[in-house]
Amino acid sequence: MCFRYAVIVSGLCVALALPNPVAHARPRQLELPPGFRVEQIVADLELPTTFAFAPDGRVFIAEKNGRVKVWKDGVLYAQPLIDIRDEVNNFVDRGLIGMALDPNFAQNGWIYLMYSWDAPGQKPDVDEPRRSRIVRYTVEGDVARPSSAYVILDDHWNYTQNHSVGTLKFDRKGYLWVSLGEGALSAMPGKEALLALDVNTIQGKVLRIDPRTGEGVRGNPFYDPRFPKSARSRVWAYGFRNPFRFALHPETQLPYVGDVGWNTYEMLMIATKGANFGWPCVEGIMDVPQHQSLPECRGVNVKTTTPKELSYHHNNQNAAVVAGDFNTGDHFPPEMRGNFFYGDYSTQVINRVVLDQKGRFKEVLPFGKQMGEPVDIQFGPDGALWYLSIYSGGLRRIVYEKNPLKPLATITETRTTRPRVTMRTPLHGEVYQPGQRVALRADVQNAARVEWRVTRYDGRRPTPITVTAATDASFVMPAGLGDQGFVEVILTAVNDKGEVAAARANVYPFPSDGYIRAWWLNGGYPWRQLGDNLLPGGDGNYIPRVGDKTAWLIRSESRNINLLRYVTPAYRTSAYAFVWIESPEERSGLLGLNSDDGIAAWLNGERIWFNDISRYMPDDTRDIDLPPIKLKKGFNALLIKVYTNDGDWQFKARVLNPDGSIMRDVSHRLAQP
Numbered sequence: 001m002c003f004r005y006a007v008i009v010s011g012l013c014v015a016l017a018l019p020n021p022v023a024h025a026r027p028r029q030l031e032l033p034p035g036f037r038v039e040q041i042v043a044d045l046e047l048p049t050t051f052a053f054a055p056d057g058r059v060f061i062a063e064k065n066g067r068v069k070v071w072k073d074g075v076l077y078a079q080p081l082i083d084i085r086d087e088v089n090n091f092v093d094r095g096l097i098g099m100a101l102d103p104n105f106a107q108n109g110w111i112y113l114m115y116s117w118d119a120p121g122q123k124p125d126v127d128e129p130r131r132s133r134i135v136r137y138t139v140e141g142d143v144a145r146p147s148s149a150y151v152i153l154d155d156h157w158n159y160t161q162n163h164s165v166g167t168l169k170f171d172r173k174g175y176l177w178v179s180l181g182e183g184a185l186s187a188m189p190g191k192e193a194l195l196a197l198d199v200n201t202i203q204g205k206v207l208r209i210d211p212r213t214g215e216g217v218r219g220n221p222f223y224d225p226r227f228p229k230s231a232r233s234r235v236w237a238y239g240f241r242n243p244f245r246f247a248l249h250p251e252t253q254l255p256y257v258g259d260v261g262w263n264t265y266e267m268l269m270i271a272t273k274g275a276n277f278g279w280p281c282v283e284g285i286m287d288v289p290q291h292q293s294l295p296e297c298r299g300v301n302v303k304t305t306t307p308k309e310l311s312y313h314h315n316n317q318n319a320a321v322v323a324g325d326f327n328t329g330d331h332f333p334p335e336m337r338g339n340f341f342y343g344d345y346s347t348q349v350i351n352r353v354v355l356d357q358k359g360r361f362k363e364v365l366p367f368g369k370q371m372g373e374p375v376d377i378q379f380g381p382d383g384a385l386w387y388l389s390i391y392s393g394g395l396r397r398i399v400y401e402k403n404p405l406k407p408l409a410t411i412t413e414t415r416t417t418r419p420r421v422t423m424r425t426p427l428h429g430e431v432y433q434p435g436q437r438v439a440l441r442a443d444v445q446n447a448a449r450v451e452w453r454v455t456r457y458d459g460r461r462p463t464p465i466t467v468t469a470a471t472d473a474s475f476v477m478p479a480g481l482g483d484q485g486f487v488e489v490i491l492t493a494v495n496d497k498g499e500v501a502a503a504r505a506n507v508y509p510f511p512s513d514g515y516i517r518a519w520w521l522n523g524g525y526p527w528r529q530l531g532d533n534l535l536p537g538g539d540g541n542y543i544p545r546v547g548d549k550t551a552w553l554i555r556s557e558s559r560n561i562n563l564l565r566y567v568t569p570a571y572r573t574s575a576y577a578f579v580w581i582e583s584p585e586e587r588s589g590l591l592g593l594n595s596d597d598g599i600a601a602w603l604n605g606e607r608i609w610f611n612d613i614s615r616y617m618p619d620d621t622r623d624i625d626l627p628p629i630k631l632k633k634g635f636n637a638l639l640i641k642v643y644t645n646d647g648d649w650q651f652k653a654r655v656l657n658p659d660g661s662i663m664r665d666v667s668h669r670l671a672q673p
Contacts, residue, residue, distance in 0.1 A: 040394060046063045047064040065568045066088030096115040197281070207235060245324070251359070260320050310361055322344065339354055348369065384400075419500065421447070421491050485508075561577065563642060572643070573644050580668070585633050600641040617648070
């Protein structure tokens with residue numbers, strides 16, 4: 001059952017009745033045992049679904065729409081780890097739901113994502129049958145390139161809008177465990193629900209597979225060595241409705257699964273080898289009368305199927321169980337060590353289970369109330385209990401105040417003698433005037449030789465400008481480059497072993513239309529309005545620095561900066577764009593602005609424009625807003641804030657002379673020298 005005006009996330013109801021954003025920014029009237037408190041880690045997320053701890057202290061957070069974000073040391077990085085919104089089907093239950101890091105992530109950088117897939121040519125985010133995929137990507141630094149995709153599994157079907165994919169977990173042997181919904185409608189399970197009982201499909205199953213090939217593992221209950229990639233070879237347990245979340249027991253490695261129920265019961269079960277939990281013939285501790293007359297349910301009942309460890313009644317309320325994690329650390333009190341923690345999205349609780357020596361449920365005890373809407377619950381390397389509250393958009397952790405936390409990073413990076421380079425100037429996308437000197441500066445480590453190679457591209461054969469063997473160098477921006485021309489700068493470093501590291505940037509001539517195409521992007525901030533002061537030190541004082549993870553360097557070939565390419569907004573979201581305007585002298589002028597949403601602007605810390613009205617944005621070189629400005633000689637800090645009302649979330653900006661002509665002798669820069 002779901003609330004009115006709800007989005008369903010794998011059977012979990014996400015209310016969208018436009019509540020007070022402040023009320024949903026943090027848990028309300030938290031109830032925890034004495035000595036515990038909740039800490040907000042990240043607040044501004046867009047329907048977050050799952051998260052994973054990297055060995056170096058980063059936390060990767062997946063959003064339902066298809067983006068994965070990075071958090072480390074108190075900072076939510078502006079640039080996502082990966083953005084695959086174009087191929088994730090984000091309709092109702094569907095989306096990016098599962099994520100796991102390879103056990104050897106520190107060495108290979110492999111991350112596994114599980115989502116409903118819009119194949120090329122298919123209409124995005126619609127109510128049509130879609131396949132689910134498990135895809136491995138390679139993380140390099142703080143980015144995973146979509147081109148690194150390697151498909152592990154792609155034969156799970158979402159026939160309806162509900163009960164798509166669930167959880168990914170690695171066991172100690174390196175095998176990948178997968179939970180998958182049966183794909184039937186939540187309110188009225190039809191024939192699709194019966195696939196949960198058929199071991200020749202992977203609907204409504206828990207799988208154990210080889211992450212390299214997607215094949216089943218020898219020792220699986222229905223493994224067929226002739227067909228290792230068949231459905232039955234991959235199945236470990238079956239008869240699930242929506243096994244949204246599960247955890248692996250730290251000793252037995254058996255999955256403890258939370259299966260979201262239908263009208264009556266929520267279920268927690270231990271998925272032993274070959275277990276059959278009976279859905280749709282059985283729900284919890286009762287036979288389902290609507291289905292018992294079906295031929296497929298003949299002989300499938302409470303007495304003949306695997307018992308559940310816990311079946312709790314809805315009691316005429318909404319309910320959605322979320323299996324959590326085992327407490328194997330010593331941060332929590334000693335009596336909680338070894339307990340299994342689970343939650344319920346609808347009732348907003350987190351409970352704990354005391355287990356006996358055989359791992360069976362001995363006693364269920366309340367732990368937290370009014371916790372938000374938990375959809376993923378995990379103990380972190382620091383010993384705290386971390387969880388995602390999907391509708392509140394927050395990553396939080398529960399800490400015990402009497403015991404210190406461990407460092408989040410448990411593995412330090414192996415020292416290497418490979419060369420490393422970081423280009424400080426120029427930055428990709430900067431604009432220079434003809435004849436202007438461009439400084440080439442870099443941070444270089446472990447290099448025996450360094451070379452700058454500068455090349456002109458303007459539609460003809462590339463023309464070399466200079467090659468310099470030094471850490472710092474410069475060149476003069478050539479004249480005659482058109483709007484499609486640019487200068488490519490490549491920095492290469494080589495060590496004594498011949499190992500190579502490189503960095504690249506393109507710099508551009510001043511555009512003929514004057515519009516700024518490269519910015520530092522900071523955002524977005526869901527449920528934050530144009531007048532809200534969101535940045536450290538105040539909106540007008542914000543200046544991003546090179547290497548600042550809260551700012552993302554973007555460049556658009558179009559004069560229109562379309563923020564939807566970078567940020568997925570909630571109903572109301574704000575984002576910031578920053579750039580330096582370098583002027584050869586002090587002067588007056590105009591700031592030409594266009595936006596189809598609310599827009600505000602600051603120049604050198606002073607607010608010069610504020611408009612909170614949505615309107616049409618012409619796709620030409622007309623400027624709707626023309627606030628007067630005063631430029632000082634040298635670098636001027638320009639900050640634009642755009643608030644999505646109901647428009648397309650686009651803006652454009654340029655600097656004009658007092659008579660409205662383009663100020664052509666200024667430069668658009670992303671950093672001060």
